[in-house]
Amino acid sequence: MGTAEATRSLADLNPTVVFVLGGPGSGKGTQCANIVQHFGFTHLSAGDLLRAERNSGSENGTMISNMIKEGQIVPAEVTIKLLERAMLESGNDKFLIDGFPRNEENRAAFEAVTKIVPSFVLFFDCSEEEMEMRLLSRNQGREDDNVETIRKRFKVDAGRPIEEVFESVKGIFSPKNEKAD
Ligand SMILES: Nc1ncnc2c1ncn2[C@@H]1O[C@H](COP(=O)(O)OP(=O)(O)OP(=O)(O)O)[C@@H](O)[C@H]1O
Numbered sequence: 509m510g511t512a513e514a515t516r517s518l519a520d521l522n523p524t525v526v527f528v529l530g531g532p533g534s535g536k537g538t539q540c541a542n543i544v545q546h547f548g549f550t551h552l553s554a555g556d557l558l559r560a561e562r563n564s565g566s567e568n569g570t571m572i573s574n575m576i577k578e579g580q581i582v583p584a585e586v587t588i589k590l591l592e593r594a595m596l597e598s599g600n601d602k603f604l605i606d607g608f609p610r611n612e613e614n615r616a617a618f619e620a621v622t623k624i625v626p627s628f629v630l631f632f633d634c635s636e637e638e639m640e641m642r643l644l645s646r647n648q649g650r651e652d653d654n655v656e657t658i659r660k661r662f663k664v665d666a667g668r669p670i671e672e673v674f675e676s677v678k679g680i681f682s683p684k685n686e687k688a689d
Pocket residue numbers: 530531532533534535536537538539555607642643645646647
């Protein structure tokens with residue numbers, strides 16, 4: 509199904525969407541499973557959809573694999589297509605979108621393409637120390653559950669020089685917020 513057709517059908521569905529965010533290992537997937545049981549939502553983990561796409565032998569497989577190994581963000585259009593397809597295939601109209609959007613560009617692209625405005629954002633706050641401990645004992649065979657990749661996945665490493673930290677901080681703010689010279 510093409511994006512335009514998928515978008516028309518999604519608009520007809522007028523779904524309820526909640527973005528579930530938080531650092532790696534903060535417990536998004538764990539709590540989403542509870543919400544599914546109690547409230548009848550469909551849980552869509554962007555990371556799980558990307559891993560399934562990589563494993564399917566898709567033309568984007570190598571790119572997705574490399575991005576996941578490096579803790580980098582896959583281009584929004586790839587992830588959004590996977591989310592659209594999963595929403596339409598689910599037969600439900602209530603979704604927990606876990607681990608997406610990763611940044612302001614992801615959020616804007618999702619809203620522009622799907623015309624869906626999320627009902628709210630559920631954010632799980634957890635210390636990096638606790639998240640790292642949980643990920644290292646998760647035992648689900650994920651190749652990014654290792655110290656090197658985990659530290660790349662933590663968003664802003666403030667232990668680096670001022671200019672480098674600010675490069676990361678800038679990425680959190682949308683370009684439209686940037687002060688003109
Ligand atoms: N509140 C908690 N206390 C202790 N352990 C927890 C808690 N919540 C989740 N865990 C455990 O921490 C690990 C990571 O949880 P989970 O997979 O839900 O995190 P996540 O936010 O989805 O991570 P990722 O972004 O890497 O997919 C799992 O082994 C889970 O059982």
